[in-house]
Amino acid sequence: MAKVRTRFAPSPTGFMHLGGLRTALYAYLYAKHNGGDFILRIEDTDQQRFVEGAVDLIYSSLRESGLIYDEGPDIGGDYGPYVQSERKEIYKKYAEKLIELGGAYYCFCSKERLESLTDENGNRKYDKHCLHLSKEEVERRLAAGEPYVIRQNIPTEGVSSYEDMIYGTINVDYSELEDNILIKSDGMPTYNFANVIDDHLMGITHVIRGTEYLSSTPKYNLMYDAFGWERPKYIHLPTIMKDATRKLSKRYGDANFDDFVKKGYLKEAIINYVALLGWAPKNNIEKMTLSEMVDLFSLDGISRSPSIFDEVKLRWLNGEYIRELSDEEFYEVARPYLEQSKVNGLYDLKKIAKLLHGRTEVLGEIPEKIDWLASMEKYDLSLFDNKKNKTNAAVAKELLPRIRKYAEEVPSFDNDSLYEYISGKCAEEGIKAGAIFWVMRIAITGQGVTPGGATEMASLLGREETLKRIDFSLSLLEE
RNA sequence: GGCCUCAUGGUCAAGCGGUUAAGACGUUGCCCUCUCACGGCAAAAUCAGCGGUUCGAUUCCGCUUGGGGCUACCA
Numbered sequence: 001m002a003k004v005r006t007r008f009a010p011s012p013t014g015f016m017h018l019g020g021l022r023t024a025l026y027a028y029l030y031a032k033h034n035g036g037d038f039i040l041r042i043e044d045t046d047q048q049r050f051v052e053g054a055v056d057l058i059y060s061s062l063r064e065s066g067l068i069y070d071e072g073p074d075i076g077g078d079y080g081p082y083v084q085s086e087r088k089e090i091y092k093k094y095a096e097k098l099i100e101l102g103g104a105y106y107c108f109c110s111k112e113r114l115e116s117l118t119d120e121n122g123n124r125k126y127d128k129h130c131l132h133l134s135k136e137e138v139e140r141r142l143a144a145g146e147p148y149v150i151r152q153n154i155p156t157e158g159v160s161s162y163e164d165m166i167y168g169t170i171n172v173d174y175s176e177l178e179d180n181i182l183i184k185s186d187g188m189p190t191y192n193f194a195n196v197i198d199d200h201l202m203g204i205t206h207v208i209r210g211t212e213y214l215s216s217t218p219k220y221n222l223m224y225d226a227f228g229w230e231r232p233k234y235i236h237l238p239t240i241m242k243d244a245t246r247k248l249s250k251r252y253g254d255a256n257f258d259d260f261v262k263k264g265y266l267k268e269a270i271i272n273y274v275a276l277l278g279w280a281p282k283n284n285i286e287k288m289t290l291s292e293m294v295d296l297f298s299l300d301g302i303s304r305s306p307s308i309f310d311e312v313k314l315r316w317l318n319g320e321y322i323r324e325l326s327d328e329e330f331y332e333v334a335r336p337y338l339e340q341s342k343v344n345g346l347y348d349l350k351k352i353a354k355l356l357h358g359r360t361e362v363l364g365e366i367p368e369k370i371d372w373l374a375s376m377e378k379y380d381l382s383l384f385d386n387k388k389n390k391t392n393a394a395v396a397k398e399l400l401p402r403i404r405k406y407a408e409e410v411p412s413f414d415n416d417s418l419y420e421y422i423s424g425k426c427a428e429e430g431i432k433a434g435a436i437f438w439v440m441r442i443a444i445t446g447q448g449v450t451p452g453g454a455t456e457m458a459s460l461l462g463r464e465e466t467l468k469r470i471d472f473s474l475s476l477l478e479e
Numbered sequence: 480g481g482c483c484u485c486a487u488g489g490u491c492a493a494g495c496g497g498u499u500a501a502g503a504c505g506u507u508g509c510c511c512u513c514u515c516a517c518g519g520c521a522a523a524a525u526c527a528g529c530g531g532u533u534c535g536a537u538u539c540c541g542c543u544u545g546g547g548g549c550u551a552c553c554a
Binding site: 009010011013043045046048049111114121122123124125149167170171172173175176177178180181183184185186188190191192194195210211212213214215216236238239241244245247273276277278280282284286303304305306307308309310312313314315316317319323358359360361386389419422423433434435436437438440441442445447448449450451452453454455456457 | 480481482483484485486489490491492493501502503504505512513514515516517545546547548549550551552553554
C-alpha cells in the first residue's frame, strides 16, 4: 500500500482556530500512526480574507503544539510550492484541460444576469447558459478580453456515491449540485478546484477535513474521475460546537489557540483536550501525550455527532498537567503571571509559586489569587467565625496576643518551625491548635481563603510583617 | 425551502441484539485537613419520541421531533 499522506490546508484569515487545530491534529495523528507524512498547505486564494501575519501564526501554532509537518511552505518538500497563490499557473493549465475533457466551461455571465436567476424563495442555480456558447463565440470573447470565469460542468441527472471512512456511504443527486466556479475572474481558483488539483498533485491519500465538505465532495469526485485520477480516501470530521446550537467560531473570540495560551492553559493540555472532542481512545485513557495519541489513534474512535467544547473540563485537564510539573517547572511557567501581580517585588515569588502550584488550574488566575497580599485592608470580622474550631471575633481578640507572642518567640520563621512551635505550645498550654491556626490565618491575611495555612502564610510574610498584621487585626478587634 | 448528516446523564463519552448502561468533567453529600485546593468514598440515566423486525432491542429498519452542515467569483 502506498505511503499515507495527509494534509492540513488552512486559510490564513486570522488566528489558529481550535476547530482547525483539531483537524490538523487528526490529520497529523492519522499520518503518523500509519507511518506516513503530514503536509501543510496554505490556501490563500481569497485575497479579500487574507490577513497579514496569519501564515506565521499557522506555522507557530502548529510548531508549538507539536504538530510537526514533513512538508510545507517554510520547510519545502518535493511537491511545492505549498502556497496556493503561487500555483496559479498550475490551476490554469488543469482548468483548460478540464474544459477539453468536457468537465468545465467558460462563463461570461454578468453579476446582474446571475442575480436575475434568483427564484421567489431566494434560491439561485446557474442555468448552464454559457455551456451552450459555440466554440467560436468563446474564442472571440476571450480574444476580446471579456472577463470570464470557469465553471464546473455537472451532470443534470444521476447519483454520485462515495465512501466516507467515518460516515459511510454518501449519496447525492447531481441535480442538487450547481455548476460552481472553478476559476474566478481574477484568475484565482476557488477552493472547489484548488483542493482537488493540489491534493492529487501532492499525492494526498487521505483527505481529512470538516463535515462542511461532506455533501460537496461528489463535485470533487467528478473532477478526479474526469481527469482519470484515483479518488482519495475521505475522512470527514464532526464540528466542534460552542453550545448546542452555535458552532465554535472566531466570532465569539474565545476559540483561538492563542487566546487559551494567553489565559494560562498549557499547550499540551489544549492539544490533549481538543483531541478528546470527537475521538476517544480504546483504552479509555484521557490524559495523553502527543506520541501516546499517535499510538492510540484510530478512526473507529471518531464520533459522528458534533461535540460541545467544555472549558470546565479543559480547566481540569490543565490542572492535571500543572500538578504534574515540578515546583521548578511550575515556577517557570507561572513567572509571567506572578510578575504581573501586585506582590511582585514584595515577597519571594518562588515561595508563592510553591504554595500556588497545587492550587492552580489556569495560570492566568494567579494574580487575582495573590494580589490581596500586597496590602492589609480592613476586613469583615465575621471571618473569625468558625464553628468547628469554635472561634469568632471575641475569641480571636482573646487568642491574638498569645499568637503574637508565639510569633515573637519562635526561633526560626520558616513554615516547619512555625508549625511545630505553635502546635507544641498549644499542646503544652491545653489550647486547641485548630482555633489558634484559624485565628492566626485570618488575622494575618484578612482573607477567608488563602493559598496556604496560617504558618505558610506567616512564613511567606516574614516575622516583621506578620507582627505588623497581627497588631493591625488587634486594633480592628478593639473597635 | 431542498439536499447531506447526527441523536446514550448538564458536558465529553464507552457500548456495536441478552450488561446492575463503563469511565471522565461538573454537581451534591461524607472523609482527610492549620482555610482553600489536592486526595479518598458515595449519590444521581427507564439510552429524544413513536412504530416495526426479533424469543429479546440503547444496539437493526422506518417515521416524527430536535441539532449541525451545504445550498457564494468563502473556504
